[in-house]
Amino acid sequence: xxxxxxxxxxxxxxxxxxxxxxxxxxxxxxxxxxxxxxxxxxxxxxxxxxxxxxxxxxxxxxxxxxxxxxxxxxxxxxxxxxxxxxxxxxxxxxxxxxxxxxxxxxxxxxxxxxxxxxxxxxxxxxxxxxxxxxxxxxxxxxxxxxxxxxxxxxxxxxxxxxxxxxxxxxxxxxxxxxxxxxxxxxxxxxxxxxxxxxxxxxxxxxxxxxxxxxxxx
Ligand SMILES: *Cc1c(COP(=O)(O)O)cnc(C)c1O
Numbered sequence: 001x002x003x004x005x006x007x008x009x010x011x012x013x014x015x016x017x018x019x020x021x022x023x024x025x026x027x028x029x030x031x032x033x034x035x036x037x038x039x040x041x042x043x044x045x046x047x048x049x050x051x052x053x054x055x056x057x058x059x060x061x062x063x064x065x066x067x068x069x070x071x072x073x074x075x076x077x078x079x080x081x082x083x084x085x086x087x088x089x090x091x092x093x094x095x096x097x098x099x100x101x102x103x104x105x106x107x108x109x110x111x112x113x114x115x116x117x118x119x120x121x122x123x124x125x126x127x128x129x130x131x132x133x134x135x136x137x138x139x140x141x142x143x144x145x146x147x148x149x150x151x152x153x154x155x156x157x158x159x160x161x162x163x164x165x166x167x168x169x170x171x172x173x174x175x176x177x178x179x180x181x182x183x184x185x186x187x188x189x190x191x192x193x194x195x196x197x198x199x200x201x202x203x204x205x206x207x208x209x210x211x212x213x214x215x216x217x
Pocket of ligand 1 (some may be wrong): 159
């Protein structure tokens with residue numbers, strides 16, 4: 001697989017699903033990939049990337065930004081409160097807003113910094129204990145709470161359980177988004193991004209299918 005293969009597959013499903021061409025953003029998930037692989041994808045002209053860990057993102061993206069214009073960085077991993085400022089300074093988007101305390105911290109820092117990345121609320125569609133995200137039954141109230149804080153909520157994000165059909169989770173996320181008037185849907189990874197697009201994904205997060213298997217982590 002390569003970047004252009006994935007882009008072609010996205011275009012094909014966009015067309016099949018009656019979605020506008022270019023309506024799905026491909027986020028190339030570069031976590032734990034060697035810099036040379038990431039640089040190669042940048043040199044192909046790609047600009048949207050995803051990182052799980054703020055620390056790791058801080059280590060590599062300021063350097064890449066010196067060499068490439070227009071980088072669009074997405075934080076897609078669980079966010080600890082003490083990393084929020086750094087995440088907001090580094091990224092164009094954060095996909096993992098999942099609790100009131102975090103929402104309040106982001107709102108306070110947005111005032112202080114005078115800017116705020118685009119935000120997605122992570123929903124734990126599989127109600128898995130070990131996984132981050134607001135429970136589906138709490139999602140409507142949490143979305144309202146974030147809006148009351150004036151946060152720029154663009155949509156919802158989910159990571160389906162590994163042992164279940166992802167389509168049910170994508171459909172649930174789309175339903176929660178629709179009833180809350182949210183247009184962004186961050187869903188779909190290497191193994192299931194085509195299904196996610198068919199069910200309305202606007203942002204797919206694809207790592208190993210672009211970069212190859214992760215060396216570690
Ligand atoms: C690692 C990761 C991805 C990418 O996973 P692949 O299966 O390599 O495409 C997507 N989303 C999140 C939240 C991740 O942590």
